[in-house]
Amino acid sequence: MVRYVPFTEPLPSCKPSKRPPLTPEEQEKYDMLLEHMKNIKELPISSDQNEKTMRPLDDEEQAWVTKECLLRYLRATKWKLADAQKRVEGSLIWRREYGVRDLSPDYISPENATGKQVILGYDFASRPCLYLHPSRQNTDKSNRQIQHLVFSLERVIDFMPSGQETLALLIDFKSSTSSKNPSVNQGRQVLNILQMHYPERLGKALVINIPWFVWTFLKIIYPFIDPLTREKLVFSEPIDKYVPADHLDAIFGGKSEFEYHHDKYWNAMCEIAADKRRRYMERWRKLGGGIGLSEAALRAETEEEMQAELARTETLEKDAEATYGANEPPAAPAESSKLPDELLSNTQTAEEAAADIDAAELAEKTTGVSVEEQLSHVSLQDKSS
Numbered sequence: 001m002v003r004y005v006p007f008t009e010p011l012p013s014c015k016p017s018k019r020p021p022l023t024p025e026e027q028e029k030y031d032m033l034l035e036h037m038k039n040i041k042e043l044p045i046s047s048d049q050n051e052k053t054m055r056p057l058d059d060e061e062q063a064w065v066t067k068e069c070l071l072r073y074l075r076a077t078k079w080k081l082a083d084a085q086k087r088v089e090g091s092l093i094w095r096r097e098y099g100v101r102d103l104s105p106d107y108i109s110p111e112n113a114t115g116k117q118v119i120l121g122y123d124f125a126s127r128p129c130l131y132l133h134p135s136r137q138n139t140d141k142s143n144r145q146i147q148h149l150v151f152s153l154e155r156v157i158d159f160m161p162s163g164q165e166t167l168a169l170l171i172d173f174k175s176s177t178s179s180k181n182p183s184v185n186q187g188r189q190v191l192n193i194l195q196m197h198y199p200e201r202l203g204k205a206l207v208i209n210i211p212w213f214v215w216t217f218l219k220i221i222y223p224f225i226d227p228l229t230r231e232k233l234v235f236s237e238p239i240d241k242y243v244p245a246d247h248l249d250a251i252f253g254g255k256s257e258f259e260y261h262h263d264k265y266w267n268a269m270c271e272i273a274a275d276k277r278r279r280y281m282e283r284w285r286k287l288g289g290g291i292g293l294s295e296a297a298l299r300a301e302t303e304e305e306m307q308a309e310l311a312r313t314e315t316l317e318k319d320a321e322a323t324y325g326a327n328e329p330p331a332a333p334a335e336s337s338k339l340p341d342e343l344l345s346n347t348q349t350a351e352e353a354a355a356d357i358d359a360a361e362l363a364e365k366t367t368g369v370s371v372e373e374q375l376s377h378v379s380l381q382d383k384s385s
Helices: 024-038 059-064 067-076 081-098 105-112 143-158 184-197 212-224 262-286 303-325 350-367 371-376 380-384
Strands: 117-122 128-132 167-172 202-208 233-235
Touching (some): 024 067, 059 081, 059 262, 067 081, 081 184, 105 143, 105 262, 117 143, 128 143, 143 167
């Protein structure tokens, strides 16, 4: 049967993995970060130093600062408390400045008219899947293209079930052309947004049908990808190793006969996301509001599930005390991906890569030779022959 709309929940057999309890040191840093955020009365509306307007955190912003959110920023900063404080505040200011909540379905709709970004199904770990189809690019390069990705990230987060806080990114470059690929500058912008303001949100990135010009692009931006993100990249592997066939688009080797029709998909997807967000906020208010509530409880589908998640969280905290009291810290699950030599061969630092890209962008204005061609050290003619 042909499907035109997203799945609303994972298969019953798919469950998110559980994180180990916090160590005493991690718990202490979390408590300090939580206290710091609770004491914030207001934040600037812009990162512009000349903009002096301040504003208290509204309900949506407070509901964004969950326990899991604070832990994501602590993990992303390697548990450096001052860095985590700065990053969380910076993301709140960025969300205001960028207008994340002002990106409306009507404004973004033209960008997705061809279905170049689709939320469909869940992987074996209950991560919602966001498909990217670069070959379906239908607009010229612009800021709205990046806003489109931010909009999709926000919606796929809405689709996350209780207990899951990451997404699976599925990218198919089949039939893509170099003209439809993001520019290096866009790639850097997107990476900065993802790594600075959506830390620890990527669970897996599954990439297939990679042409040579995409390898060139990936090699150029590779120094800007943080080591934790690199470990989540998977290239040219069977996708059904990671996503159950019933939830996997047939284009990627699954059994879901999904067809993209904008008039059928777009409003349905946005309405499902809005309904899930509405219920999230209802539970936030029911639990008393404020900062530091559990995302797992807020995303629960039923009252019983919410209460069970609250009880489970309390049990985990008690178990952690008992475990570390006995000096038996649990081992964190190891997960890594084998990166191809095409990427590993670029040993530049981010600073060195940035200097090369800046120089290439200046040269492009006078010579007409693209940044990608300059930095690949291989001409387009040689590669296409």
